[in-house]
Amino acid sequence: MANPLESRFATAEIAAAEQYLDHDPPTELDPRVERLVNELIGRVADKWTMLILELLEERGTLRFTEVGRAVEGISQKMLTQTLRQMERDGLLTRTVHPVVPPRVDYALTPLGNSLSAAFCGVWVWAERNLATVEDARARFDARDA
Amino acid sequence: MANPLESRFATAEIAAAEQYLDHDPPTELDPRVERLVNELIGRVADKWTMLILELLEERGTLRFTEVGRAVEGISQKMLTQTLRQMERDGLLTRTVHPVVPPRVDYALTPLGNSLSAAFCGVWVWAERNLATVEDARARFDARDA
DNA sequence: TGCCATAGGCACCCAAAGGTAAGAAATGGC
DNA sequence: GCCATTTCTTACCTTTGGGTGCCTATGGCA
Numbered sequence: 001m002a003n004p005l006e007s008r009f010a011t012a013e014i015a016a017a018e019q020y021l022d023h024d025p026p027t028e029l030d031p032r033v034e035r036l037v038n039e040l041i042g043r044v045a046d047k048w049t050m051l052i053l054e055l056l057e058e059r060g061t062l063r064f065t066e067v068g069r070a071v072e073g074i075s076q077k078m079l080t081q082t083l084r085q086m087e088r089d090g091l092l093t094r095t096v097h098p099v100v101p102p103r104v105d106y107a108l109t110p111l112g113n114s115l116s117a118a119f120c121g122v123w124v125w126a127e128r129n130l131a132t133v134e135d136a137r138a139r140f141d142a143r144d145a
Numbered sequence: 146m147a148n149p150l151e152s153r154f155a156t157a158e159i160a161a162a163e164q165y166l167d168h169d170p171p172t173e174l175d176p177r178v179e180r181l182v183n184e185l186i187g188r189v190a191d192k193w194t195m196l197i198l199e200l201l202e203e204r205g206t207l208r209f210t211e212v213g214r215a216v217e218g219i220s221q222k223m224l225t226q227t228l229r230q231m232e233r234d235g236l237l238t239r240t241v242h243p244v245v246p247p248r249v250d251y252a253l254t255p256l257g258n259s260l261s262a263a264f265c266g267v268w269v270w271a272e273r274n275l276a277t278v279e280d281a282r283a284r285f286d287a288r289d290a
Numbered sequence: 291t292g293c294c295a296t297a298g299g300c301a302c303c304c305a306a307a308g309g310t311a312a313g314a315a316a317t318g319g320c
Numbered sequence: 321g322c323c324a325t326t327t328c329t330t331a332c333c334t335t336t337g338g339g340t341g342c343c344t345a346t347g348g349c350a
Contacts, residue, residue, distance in 0.1 A: 019255070033272070037271045037272050037275060038192075040278060041268070042192045045190040045195065045267070046333095047183075047186075048189070063326090075309055076327090076328080077329090081308095088276060088285040089282060090278055090281025090285075091268060092169070096327090099316095100315090100316095100318075100325085100326085101316080101318095101324085101325040101326040102327050102328080104326085104327065104328090111274060111277060114270060115274075118266040119266070120266070121262070121265070121266045122186065123182070124263070125263035126182045127182050128179055130178070130182060133235055134187060137234060137235070140173065140232065181294080208296090209296075220339055221340095222298095223337090223338065225297080225299085226338090237294060244296095244297090245296085245345075245347045246294090246296035246346075246347080247295095247296050247297050247345085248296075248297085
């Protein structure tokens with residue numbers, strides 16, 4: 001495989017992630033704020049959320065069933081639920097067209113785009129270190145077989 | 146609050162994340178590899194894993210009870226379980242000192258450090274956009290009260 | 291003699307996440 | 321007049337995550 005997974009991100013998207021990389025040295029922080037951030041990360045680091053985020057990032061506006069088909073293995077219930085949460089958090093917009101049969105479009109907001117950029121590093125890490133992790137697991141499992 | 150949460154990362158750590166930001170334009174990818182990456186992300190994006198990762202990143206080597214005290218709200222069971230998984234994945238080393246009472250040290254491996262760097266962008270995003278998300282939620286909830 | 295501290299293992303139990311399935315609403319096409 | 325289509329909602333049931341409590345080993349110390 002000459003071209004690994006990291007190619008899933010366009011150069012422009014990766015460049016956009018750079019805005020998250022210029023900061024000051026560490027200090028102490030408000031524990032209330034820390035709890036909120038932890039809660040937010042827990043919310044947003046969800047499996048389905050990450051997959052839908054990436055999907056809309058690379059394919060643009062999609063309707064309900066298109067997302068459902070693209071995100072392999074998701075049930076209708078989780079699809080609705082995840083999309084609703086993401087809409088509530090301001091990550092995507094939900095546009096209902098008053099036609100029959102119903103048509104609903106989903107697209108990322110700028111906030112959603114920025115989160116996608118922030119997650120970019122994690123995707124790249126995962127695809128780069130996939131083999132390393134599998135090696136580590138094999139060695140760990142062999143240790144006390 | 147003059148100095149926001151992003152200060153939790155030292156400048157050097159943030160700089161280390163930059164290695165994840167130079168890549169080629171997107172192409173298609175092997176669905177088998179994609180599934181593996183998704184599984185790995187699901188494993189690693191776990192709440193306790195992220196908290197322990199960040200803790201060891203900023204405080205270095207810690208023993209079992211120290212991690213337990215620092216990660217607020219974690220049960221002993223989840224602590225053991227999460228540490229064991231992270232060790233299996235090669236993210237940290239577990240050093241047992243044959244003394245009484247037992248003493249076990251945990252420290253990140255270079256792989257663990259690199260994952261921490263990759264997650265850095267997500268932490269920064271969360272602390273930057275905390276208020277934005279809360280606003281979005283408030284507006285969403287008010288829409289159909 | 292007997293209690294404490296440390297890093298777990300193990301078993302039981304509850305709550306929550308998530309899957310399955312059925313139904314609703316509206317209308318153009320047959 | 322009936323059916324298909326699309327985007328959900330709701331009810332029900334199973335699976336999993338995670339908590340609690342009890343167990344161990346051993347040397348130091350009161």
